Amino acid sequence: MKTAIAGIALALASALCARAEQAPQHSSVTIDLRAQRVNYFSDSATIQARGDVVAALSNGVTVRGDACSIDLSLRRIVVAGHVRLNAPGASYGGAAFADFLAFRRAYFVPLSPTPDRWTFLNDDYGHPEKGREMPGDAFFLTDLGDARPFIVAKEAVIDPENYVRFDAASFVFLNGGIQTPALPRYVRNFSHNQNFGVNSLAGATYDIPYGIAGSSTSLDTAHFRYDQQRKTYFSFEHHSVFGQAGYAVFSVNPITQPAKQWSWLTYLPTGTSSALVFDAQLFTYQYGLIQPLSSNGFADLRLTRALRNSSVTAEVSQAYGNLLAPNDLGYYGDPSHSYTQNHPTTEGVAWSGYDQRAGRSGLTFRLLSGAGHTRDVFGVGGSAKRDVESLYVGAIVSTPVYRAPWGTGLNGIYQGQHVWLSYPNSMDFQTVTVSESKRFSSKFALTASWVFQSVITRRVDETLASPNSSTGLVPQPASPNGLPLLAGTLTAFPHVSNQALVLTAAVAPSPAFQFTVSAQRNNYRPIQQPFVAGPPRYQAAADIRTRLGKTLFVDIGRAYYFDWAGQRWSPAFSIQVSEQ
Structure with a gap:
């Protein structure tokens, strides 16, 4: 009986080990691919090369052949036609080679001395498993039909x-x-790490990112951008990621104009239930990188910890109205x-509390509160007070x-939300x-909304602007006065x-195309007048979103203001290219 149980246990252990070996694993192998023509098909996540192909793997393997196909989804490379395989301590000639990098298994068809089927396990190329049966799709090549590549080059480095x-x-x-001339080095990031998508650039109506350098943990991107105020300009953004949760993002926007915004954003987990967030922004007016004519900014550090059904954040901020040496004029230039x-x-x-149910009513609510202290020897918010305390309570009910x-x-x-400041001042x-919405079909929906917003305060001039959210006010730079x-x-x-x-009406005949149109009427008090206060009384907007590739989308929109302040159409279309 004991012998039978031991045999069963051994069989189960062997089966589990076999499954573990067959499970895909992380692979750090990169491929340096050179050929007469290298094509990248973004829709199918495939790279194909033709003519004098040389694929040099970072594990010491070099494969030469007539053609090559790399499936980025499967993490598999196939080389075919007059193949020459060179590995540490081994060299072979054959018809085809395939390496499943995620499984550390490679397959090879030698022609000398006789055709055969070889399998290499765990990067051991000196001891092939000869005659071993191969998977049926070992050398399967994706049929791309008449598809055109997105990028054409002669050399690529692939992770x-x-x-x-x-x-x-x-x-x-x-x-x-249309095919562009050969452009400088381009890096396309398709990592599953979502932190590569963290954006630190202020909004633009048109943005084209161009990766200029990158690795498995970093990405440098140049951005060609357009907005109504600055017109065309270039910006720069750098991403570094730490594991699957931490990241740091640095940017300069714009880099080609004197009014620059320098940003640094960092998120760092400090455990399973807490994290640090650091946000620093510098605003300068400088030509190139010479002495600026103005310089101001802030730094904000937050530590958030999850509690039972809530979270608490400790936050400290330092803001600077001027980072240059003061002079008698009170200005520079x-x-x-x-x-x-x-x-x-x-x-x-x-x-901040988490969403809670209000009995059996079906309502959910969340409670908020905070307290802060602001000190400025030059006077908080332009007042004579050097110290101001703040306290707020709020609620969200759905x-x-x-x-x-x-x-x-x-x-x-x-x-x-109610905020109290020790000027004294208070605001609500x-x-x-x-x-109310109705979906008429899977492709068409209508939504009607009524939105009421109000701000009530005793004195508009007794507020404070700070990047610190513990004050209960709107943090910088979203609001210049905290309201x-x-x-x-x-x-x-x-x-x-x-x-x-x-x-709002939304039409989506297919996942590759959506059209949205909206009409809005605003009633702003106490006064709604052009060039004085308030938004346009009537406005309409339309937006078209269409797919340019498997993951590349473009949004084109424009607004109409019904002759508000003599303006009908918005000055320009908003155009945004994004990857999703």
């Missing part, structure tokens, strides 16, 4: 799990109708570069989706959103409100 780098890359558009010498320090603690007449769904959200922010911007309008009155009625 099948993270990126591919092309030297002298030519880009192909419109199904082969000309009066347009004046400065304020303020450098407030803010520290505080914020608490309804479920209720069935409404005509087969529609109705839901609402309320957000309210609230937003109420009620939406919410209603419909994009700076709050300049003690009591302001805006009611917006919005109707």
Whole structure:
């Protein structure tokens, strides 16, 4: 009996070990591929090379042949035609070679002295498993049909799990109708690490990223951008990732114009339930990298820890109104570069509850609170006070989706917050959103929304602007005075409100194409007048989103303002190219 049990246990252990060996594993092997022509097909995640192919693997293996195909999804390389395989301590000639990098298994068809089937296990090329049966798809090549490549080059460095780098890359558009001349080195990152997508650049209506350098843990990108105010310009952004959770992002935007924004954003887990976030931004006015005419910025450090059904954040911030040496004029160059010498320090603690159900009502709510202290020897917020305490409480209440007449769904959200400052001053922010929607089919939906926003404060001039969210105010740089911007309008009155009625229609005939159109009416108080206060009374907008490739999309939009302030159409189309 004991012998039988031991035999069964041994068999199960062997089966589990075999499955473990067959499971895909992380591979750090990179491939330096050279040929007369190297084609990259982004839709199928495939690289194909033809003519005098040389594939040098970082594990010491070099394969030569007539043709090569690399499946980035399977992490598999196939070389065929007059193959010459050179590995540490071994050299073979044959018809075809395939390496499944994720399984550390390679397959080879030798022709001398007789045709055979060889398998190499765990990168041991000196001892082939001769005559071993191969998988049926060992040398399977993807049928690309009439597909045109996205990139054409003669050399590429490939990390099948993270990126591919092309030297002298030519880009192909419109199904082969347009091919660019050979451009400088280009890096395309396709890592599953989502932190490569963290954005630190302020918005633009048109953005084309161009990877210029990269590795499995970093990416440097140049951005060609356009917006209505700056027109065309270039920016730079660097990403570094640490494992699957940590990252650091640095950027300069724009790098080709004097008014620059330098950003540094870091996220670092400090355990299973806590993390550090560091955010620093520097604003300079300088030509090139010479002495700036103005320089100001801030640094903000947050430590967040998850608790039971809530989280707490300790935060400290330091802001500088001027980082240059002060002078008697109060400005540099000309009066347009004046400065304020303020450098407030803010520290505080914020608490955020998780969503909770309100009994059997179907409602959910979340509670918020925080307290902070701001000190500035030059006076907080331009006042004579050197120290200001802040305290806030808030709540978010959401309804479920209720069935409404005509087969529609109705839901609402309320957000309210009360802030007290020791000037003394107090303020109340609230937003109420009620939406009713109906999906007529899988391709067409309508949504009608009523949005009410209000800000009430005793004194508009007794607030403070800080990147620190523990104050309960809107953090910099989203607001210049800490008060919410209603419909994009700076709050300049003690009591302001805006009611917006919005109707949105969304049409999506296919996953590759979506069209959205919206109409909005704003009622802003106490005054809604062009060049004085308030958003356009009426506006309409349309947006088209279409797919350029498997992961490449373009959004094109424009707005109409019904002759508000003499303006009908928005000055330019908004165009954004993105990968999703």
